[in-house]
Amino acid sequence: MRILGHIHTFNDEEVIGRCLQTLLDQTCPLEEIVLVDNGSTDSTLKRSFPEKVTVIRHPENRGTSGAVIAGFQYALQKGYEWIWLFDADSFPRLDALQKLLELYRSFPPDLQEKVWRLSSLPVEDPHGEPRHGIIFTPKGCSTVKPKREVFYECDGTIWSGSLYKASLVRRVGLPNADYVLDWGEYEYGYLGKQAGFKAYMHTGSIMRHSVGDVDPPMRSYGFGRLSLKVREVDYPPIRLYYIFRNCLYFWLYIYHKGNVYRYLRQPWRSPSFYFLLRWLIRIIVLSRTRAPQLKACMRGIWDGLCKNMHHRY
Numbered sequence: 101m102r103i104l105g106h107i108h109t110f111n112d113e114e115v116i117g118r119c120l121q122t123l124l125d126q127t128c129p130l131e132e133i134v135l136v137d138n139g140s141t142d143s144t145l146k147r148s149f150p151e152k153v154t155v156i157r158h159p160e161n162r163g164t165s166g167a168v169i170a171g172f173q174y175a176l177q178k179g180y181e182w183i184w185l186f187d188a189d190s191f192p193r194l195d196a197l198q199k200l201l202e203l204y205r206s207f208p209p210d211l212q213e214k215v216w217r218l219s220s221l222p223v224e225d226p227h228g229e230p231r232h233g234i235i236f237t238p239k240g241c242s243t244v245k246p247k248r249e250v251f252y253e254c255d256g257t258i259w260s261g262s263l264y265k266a267s268l269v270r271r272v273g274l275p276n277a278d279y280v281l282d283w284g285e286y287e288y289g290y291l292g293k294q295a296g297f298k299a300y301m302h303t304g305s306i307m308r309h310s311v312g313d314v315d316p317p318m319r320s321y322g323f324g325r326l327s328l329k330v331r332e333v334d335y336p337p338i339r340l341y342y343i344f345r346n347c348l349y350f351w352l353y354i355y356h357k358g359n360v361y362r363y364l365r366q367p368w369r370s371p372s373f374y375f376l377l378r379w380l381i382r383i384i385v386l387s388r389t390r391a392p393q394l395k396a397c398m399r400g401i402w403d404g405l406c407k408n409m410h411h412r413y
Contacts (some may be wrong), residue, residue, distance in 0.1 A: 108138055130152070137156070148340070164281055165279045183266060200305050215300065255299060258285055
């Protein structure tokens with residue numbers, strides 16, 4: 101079974117070495133690792149790489165979606181059967197790939213033909229919280245809450261830690277590059293589900309996934325003798341723009357294709373309405389730099405409604 105490892109990077113000089121080593125040391129060896137760099141300006145690429153590592157350098161930052169597409173294209177051109185994707189700040193356990201392959205081989209042949217993605221469970225650093233996948237429902241989506249299952253069906257999860265079958269990637273098509281940073285993996289999972297393919301998450305195949313080393317500062321609110329401490333919202337405007345634009349576009353024009361005008365007349369019936377409303381409330385209440393953040397959100401909402409997916413922040 102020919103498997104390509106993939107790492108996408110942008111100014112990741114502090115973590116790229118560790119991520120690369122965890123892929124090189126897998127108990128099931130990878131045939132090759134492709135490192136797709138989005139125009140790093142630090143020392144990410146100023147080092148020597150092992151012979152099995154191939155570097156693709158983009159002259160500009162194409163976002164996560166653009167880097168993933170480059171990895172998929174490379175895998176298809178080179179005839180790989182699978183491609184295993186990673187952010188540079190993700191670190192799989194050394195048996196993570198082995199457990200994914202053991203799960204796949206345990207499936208009957210008819211199910212193997214339909215499986216297009218197997219995912220390692222992301223465990224967020226530094227908090228240690230598992231980030232479970234989602235399933236799409238008629239009313240939107242919900243996070244899976246497994247009890248003791250070793251694996252479960254999962255329609256959507258983050259790119260990092262996901263093992264895709266190349267032959268089915270070819271049938272679904274490449275992801276949409278215009279998502280750039282956020283929600284592209286969820287749209288892609290939805291498209292695979294619509295094509296009739298299956299995806300699973302293995303709770304024993306663990307990947308540590310960094311969500312930042314420093315927590316946002318706490319803010320205190322007093323109510324007489326009672327006090328409440330909450331963390332500030334410190335998301336950069338660029339991330340908020342893509343979260344709002346891409347989420348709105350997906351729910352209005354992809355998931356609810358053909359029903360967009362009904363949701364525009366009654367936006368509270370759209371799954372994105374309360375998700376984005378919670379974000380806006382959090383920014384207004386908990387951010388010290390709310391002006392540029394709210395501006396990015398409003399711009400994202402406008403571009404999402406107008407289907408301006410070709411726009412960049």
